[in-house]
Amino acid sequence: MKKILITIFVLFSSIQISSQDLLDVLDNETPETENIVSATFKGTRIINGHSIENRKDKELEFIISHRFGRINLGFDELFGLDQSNIRFALEYGWTDNLTIGFGRSSFDKTYDSFLKYSLLKQKIGKNSFPFAVSLFGSLALKTLKDYPPTDKRTFAESLSYVGQVLIARKVSPSFSFQITPTYVHRNIVKVNADPHDIFALGFGTRIKLSKRVSFNSEYYHTFNELTSINGRNSMAFGVDIETGGHVFQLILSNAITMIEKSFITETTGNFFGGDIHLGFNISRTF
Template sequence: MKTFICSLIFLVFFFGGYAQELESILEQESQETSFNVAETFKGTRIANGHSIETRKKGILDFLITHRFGTLNSGAYELWGLDEANIRLALEYALTDDLTFALGRSSYEKTYDGYIKYRLFHQKEGDKPFPVGITLFGSAAIRTLKDFDPDNEPSFSDKLSYASQILIARRFSQNFSLQIMPTYIHFNQVPKTADPNGMFALGLGARIKLSKRMAINGEYYYNFNQFESFETFNSLSVGVEFETGGHVFQLVFTNSRPMIEKGFIAETTGDFFDGDIHFGFNISRSFQVKKSSRGK
């Protein structure tokens, strides 16, 4: 019995001292560790454009974006509800920071694909980093047959491209801000006077109102617009809801297209003249492969 008690006392002191030492080491490491700032934006979209957010590894996102006609179209068009423009897309997170996607828009019967890579995370802790940075690149092909059959454009002529650097900071739990330097390139333009390349700068923000509700805003200034027809800068405001497995956004925008080359370069509506399209973005996520993030 004495041997057992002595052994028990030894074990208590030995493992007790070891546990205290281990706790001290873990506490010291936690003080020296940086951590990523999560949920700068709740979804992968602010309104029309992308946020810096990427999905966790193995997540497949089914995204539906929809825009009706303009609110100033009147009662005969039921204030735009008789007209429908839709985009369907599948977005897959190959890693926590890398996403591939394919989509199809009813606007100009356009097919598009993109790659999105999370380059830097905003960090807090021992080694903070002030912003998150994500790189975005997309290609789109216009398949609408609105041309003379004897003068069909080539496959290359139908292509356009978009490149963006998304830079964002979550200033608090309730406010995030993002800037988006953007370059758009068209292989073929309507008239020779029109630029093939366009530079734009976007600004987006999110204000959180409650645990599951926020207001988003987005604006793109195009520095060199088309010359052959009148275009306007894209302006969007919306309300965002998180409901279980998906994010639902109600959007009011002067842009009919729902991909970068469209809403940045080809917006023909004046927001302040009532050319406002009501619409929504809704995404549903499916866990295809187990993620390592968040463990």
């Protein structure tokens, strides 16, 4: 009987050791899953500026952006509704991490294009990373003939460039923020005192109010302004409303323009003085 008990004990111990070895092998061979944080912002724009969000692979998005005149123009201009600036754009997800876009603005009859690449993802869990980082670059072509006939601009002189690093964090399901270091370059300026290169820092937030509604804010501080205009820092507040395949943004901003080289460096309105433009962005994804 004693021999039988010893034999059973040895067999049981070997089974335990083999099982533990097998579990160790499985743990080593099982890949660690990436818990990537999604929906930091609802759309590809916080308000005027880009968010870190990209279009999904092979998704095509059509965007209409509209800004009316200043509301302090009074009843004669129907509080700015008689004036407007509009932009149409197409954005395409080349991959999940790369979006390309093309647009045309009525302001300065400007054509623009951009690339946005998702460099790093915010992650939680074992391989956590606290921020999401995207790179953004755009080119704008001004075609408005606002020059004297004897001083015609060349194609190259009509170009402007923007480079940005978009750094965002989703702090909780209800709150996200983004910081956006920005570089703007113009090939030609109005007066010699105007800088060709302008640096700015953007701040944006999103507060989720319900499953389909959020409140957004955005501010860009410019460090070296144009001297040919009485420029002011761009400020905007907006509400995002998601309705199926649409994201509708209702906006109040002191900027009437909707591309980076313009609203960051060419805004002249005093938001708290009533120079506020009512506007909206509406997008449809296909």
